[in-house]
Amino acid sequence: MLPFSRVTVIGLGLIGSSIARAVRQHMPTVRLTLHDADPAVRERVRDLDLGDDVPDTAGASVIDADLVMLCVPVGAMGAVAAAIADDLPADAIVSDVGSAKTAVLAALREALPNATVIPGHPVAGTENSGPDAGFASLFTGRFCILTPPDGAPEAAVVRLRAFWEAFGSQVEIMDAKHHDLVLAVTSHVPHLIAYTIVGTASDLEEVTQSEVIKYSAGGFRDFTRIAASDPTMWRDVFLNNREAVLEILQRLTEDLTMLQRAIRWGDGDALFNLFTRTRAVRRSIVEQGQDDPAPDFGRQH
Ligand SMILES: NC(=O)c1ccc[n+]([C@@H]2O[C@H](COP(=O)([O-])OP(=O)(O)OC[C@H]3O[C@@H](n4cnc5c(N)ncnc54)[C@H](O)[C@@H]3O)[C@@H](O)[C@H]2O)c1
Numbered sequence: 001m002l003p004f005s006r007v008t009v010i011g012l013g014l015i016g017s018s019i020a021r022a023v024r025q026h027m028p029t030v031r032l033t034l035h036d037a038d039p040a041v042r043e044r045v046r047d048l049d050l051g052d053d054v055p056d057t058a059g060a061s062v063i064d065a066d067l068v069m070l071c072v073p074v075g076a077m078g079a080v081a082a083a084i085a086d087d088l089p090a091d092a093i094v095s096d097v098g099s100a101k102t103a104v105l106a107a108l109r110e111a112l113p114n115a116t117v118i119p120g121h122p123v124a125g126t127e128n129s130g131p132d133a134g135f136a137s138l139f140t141g142r143f144c145i146l147t148p149p150d151g152a153p154e155a156a157v158v159r160l161r162a163f164w165e166a167f168g169s170q171v172e173i174m175d176a177k178h179h180d181l182v183l184a185v186t187s188h189v190p191h192l193i194a195y196t197i198v199g200t201a202s203d204l205e206e207v208t209q210s211e212v213i214k215y216s217a218g219g220f221r222d223f224t225r226i227a228a229s230d231p232t233m234w235r236d237v238f239l240n241n242r243e244a245v246l247e248i249l250q251r252l253t254e255d256l257t258m259l260q261r262a263i264r265w266g267d268g269d270a271l272f273n274l275f276t277r278t279r280a281v282r283r284s285i286v287e288q289g290q291d292d293p294a295p296d297f298g299r300q301h
């Protein structure tokens with residue numbers, strides 16, 4: 001049996017449009033209602049025929065929903081929740097896909113104090129944005145982390161888990177604060193490093209823009225992919241996961257200083273030992289199949 005029969009997705013960019021496509025593919029009988037604040041996006045979503053209905057207001061899109069999935073930038077979650085508050089059915093489950101969880105949970109609970117709110121985060125994405133960037137298999141073989149607050153109804157968590165598992169995601173349950181620390185290490189600070197190195201390279205007066213493009217065949221090219229990620233989304237992630245990001249940045253700064261000293265004083269052992277350890281990390285990720293864009297978690301889809 002399907003966990004939900006009337007799903008509303010608000011925010012039809014990369015993630016929202018991927019969810020819409022995955023719902024169509026894996027749950028074709030679900031009634032799918034889609035809304036985006038941007039009229040051009042709504043028009044495109046209608047052209048792409050991603051849902052059954054594309055109302056012009058957020059309120060109208062949730063009137064008979066049993067699941068409302070918020071797929072807007074983290075900084076817009078509170079405003080969207082406030083916009084649907086009057087029209088949300090009492091038994092609907094509200095979830096989201098935001099990359100930071102503590103701030104989103106607080107914003108959703110403030111705007112929707114009586115609703116069942118179960119935040120989530122599919123750990124899957126690309127550097128692209130908008131309704132054309134989405135694809136149905138984005139979540140297949142990827143983790144989706146749910147961060148239910150204390151006292152969240154277990155039945156609601158079970159239904160949301162079933163929703164993501166239908167897309168082939170592996171669902172994990174985590175405390176929101178712990179999520180934010182883990183993701184600061186594995187996603188947020190790595191993006192900041194990519195933004196920094198690409199920014200530094202393009203600022204260097206001795207190196208021209210054309211040389212940056214010409215010689216970016218190797219590692220730098222991988223950084224440029226990450227540094228092409230959506231500016232609004234990432235501005236909001238850093239402003240809404242301040243504490244954890246600053247804590248990890250402090251650690252990173254200390255480690256960089258240690259490396260600076262090793263290079264200055266010719267301490268080859270320190271460099272060699274670190275690089276040996278990091279090579280082992282990469283190899284264990286590859287062995288676990290996590291470098292594969294769609295590892296098989298042993299489930300039939
Ligand atoms: N891009 C990724 O790799 C990735 C991965 C996992 C989670 N996320 C999270 O998913 C969310 C969406 O990211 P995305 O990459 O799909 O962004 P996106 O820029 O592709 O799409 C966001 C959409 O939200 C719409 N929007 C903005 N404010 C709105 C509002 N107030 N009401 C209705 N619609 C509004 C925009 O018009 C846009 O169409 C973010 O919270 C992000 O942190 C992103």
Ligand SMILES: O=C(O)C(=O)C[C@]1(C(=O)O)C=C[C@@H](O)C=C1
Binds near residue numbers: 127187226
């Ligand atoms: O592969 C990418 O382009 C991503 O950045 C995806 C990525 C990540 O850091 O892993 C980015 C943000 C998310 O919240 C989840 C996934």
